[in-house]
Amino acid sequence: MLTALTFALILTSAVVVHELAHYLNARSVGVEVRAFSVGIGPVLLRRRWRGTEWRLSLLPIGGYVDLPGMAPKVGDDGELTHSDEGMAKKGLAAKLWVLVGGVIANYILGSLLLAWAISLQPAYQEIVTGVPVPAEGSIVEVVNEGSAADSLGLLSGDVIVAVNGVQRPGPDVVVDQVQTADALRLTVERGAETLMLETAWPLPGSEDPPLLGIQISALAEPVGFLEMVPQTAAFGIRVIPSMVSGFVSGFAAALTGAENQDVAGPVGMVGMVNQATQVGLAPVLLLAAVINFSLAVFNLLPIPGLDGGRMLLSTVVAFRGRPFRPGQEEALHFIGVMAVLALIVLITFRELGALLTG
Numbered sequence: 001m002l003t004a005l006t007f008a009l010i011l012t013s014a015v016v017v018h019e020l021a022h023y024l025n026a027r028s029v030g031v032e033v034r035a036f037s038v039g040i041g042p043v044l045l046r047r048r049w050r051g052t053e054w055r056l057s058l059l060p061i062g063g064y065v066d067l068p069g070m071a072p073k074v075g076d077d078g079e080l081t082h083s084d085e086g087m088a089k090k091g092l093a094a095k096l097w098v099l100v101g102g103v104i105a106n107y108i109l110g111s112l113l114l115a116w117a118i119s120l121q122p123a124y125q126e127i128v129t130g131v132p133v134p135a136e137g138s139i140v141e142v143v144n145e146g147s148a149a150d151s152l153g154l155l156s157g158d159v160i161v162a163v164n165g166v167q168r169p170g171p172d173v174v175v176d177q178v179q180t181a182d183a184l185r186l187t188v189e190r191g192a193e194t195l196m197l198e199t200a201w202p203l204p205g206s207e208d209p210p211l212l213g214i215q216i217s218a219l220a221e222p223v224g225f226l227e228m229v230p231q232t233a234a235f236g237i238r239v240i241p242s243m244v245s246g247f248v249s250g251f252a253a254a255l256t257g258a259e260n261q262d263v264a265g266p267v268g269m270v271g272m273v274n275q276a277t278q279v280g281l282a283p284v285l286l287l288a289a290v291i292n293f294s295l296a297v298f299n300l301l302p303i304p305g306l307d308g309g310r311m312l313l314s315t316v317v318a319f320r321g322r323p324f325r326p327g328q329e330e331a332l333h334f335i336g337v338m339a340v341l342a343l344i345v346l347i348t349f350r351e352l353g354a355l356l357t358g
Contacts, residue, residue, distance in 0.1 A: 006276075008061055026067055032051050035065070036064075040064065096314065135169065136221060142278055142279055250347075263347060303339070
C-alpha cells in the first residue's frame with residue numbers, strides 16, 4: 001500500500017506541476033483556460049474560479065489542462081475549420097512559452113527534490129559532482145530479516161563508526177571486511193548509545209562470499225539544501241544529452257528485443273519505488289527527482305503529441321506562413337501519442353515477462 005501511495009504521489013505531483021506551469025504560462029499571455037484537473041477519469045468535484053473549471057478526478061495518476069485553440073472547430077455539418085480562439089490566435093513566441101512551461105516546471109522541481117535528497121543523505125553529492133564523498137562512517141538503511149545482521153542485533157538507522165579497528169569506515173570498507181575477515185567487531189552508534197557487536201566470522205552456513213544482510217550508505221558531512229540547489233540545477237542541464245541518448249537506446253531496445261537498461265516502464269518504476277520506500281525518505285526524493293528530470297527531457301523530444309512535437313509543428317507553421325489543413329496537425333499528434341503508448345505497453349509486457357520468469 002505504501003508503495004502504491006508513494007508511486008501515485010510522485011507521478012501525480014510531477015504531472016500536476018507540469019500542467020500547472022502550462023496554466024500559468026497560458027494565463028500570462030492572455031489565454032483563458034477552460035479546465036484544470038488533478039487526476040484523470042470521472043470528475044468527482046468541480047469548482048469554477050477565475051474563468052477555469054477546477055476538477056478533482058477519480059484516478060490520482062496525473063492531471064491535465066484544457067486550453068482553447070489547440071484543436072480545430074467542428075461545424076454543424078461536421079466539417080473541420082481552423083480555431084479562432086485561445087492558442088490559435090497567438091504568435092510563435094507565446095505558443096512556445098505556453099508549451100515549454102511544463103518542461104521548465106519539471107526541471108525546477110527535479111532540481112529542488114535532488115537538493116533535498118542530498119541534504120538528507122550527503123553521500124548523494126557524488127551523483128552531482130562525480131567525486132566520491134569522504135565517508136564519516138556507514139549508516140544501516142535496511143536489515144534483511146533472518147540475516148546475520150539481524151541475529152547480531154543491527155537495526156535500521158544504526159551508524160557503523162568502526163569495523164575491525166577501522167575508524168569511520170565507508171560502505172566499501174565494511175563490505176571488504178565482511179568478505180575477508182575471520183571475525184567481525186562492530187562499533188555502532190544508536191542515537192546517544194554506543195554498542196559493541198562481535199562475532200566469529202563467517203557464520204556457519206554462510207554464502208561464499210559471506211553476506212551480512214544489510215543495505216548501507218556512506219555517512220558524510222552535512223550539506224545545506226540552499227547550498228545544493230545551484231549544483232543540482234546545473235546537473236539537470238548536464239544530463240540532458242545522456243538522457244536523450246538513453247531514451248533513444250531504450251526505445252530501440254524495446255523494438256528490437258535487446259536488453260534494456262535505459263528506460264523503465266510502469267512495472268520497473270513501481271519496483272524502484274518499492275525499493276526506495278524500504279530505505280527511507282532520501283531515496284524516494286532521489287527517485288522523484290530522476291522522474292521529474294526524465295519527464296522534462298522526454299517532453300522536449302520532437303515527437304508529435306509531446307510538448308517538443310507541438311513546439312516543432314508550431315515553428316514549422318510559423319516559418320511556412322500558413323497552417324496545416326484543419327485536423328492534419330491533430331492527426332500527427334494522435335499518431336505520435338499512439339506510438340509512445342505502444343512503446344510503453346511493449347516495455348511493460350517485457351518487464352512483466354522478466355518478473356514472471358524471475
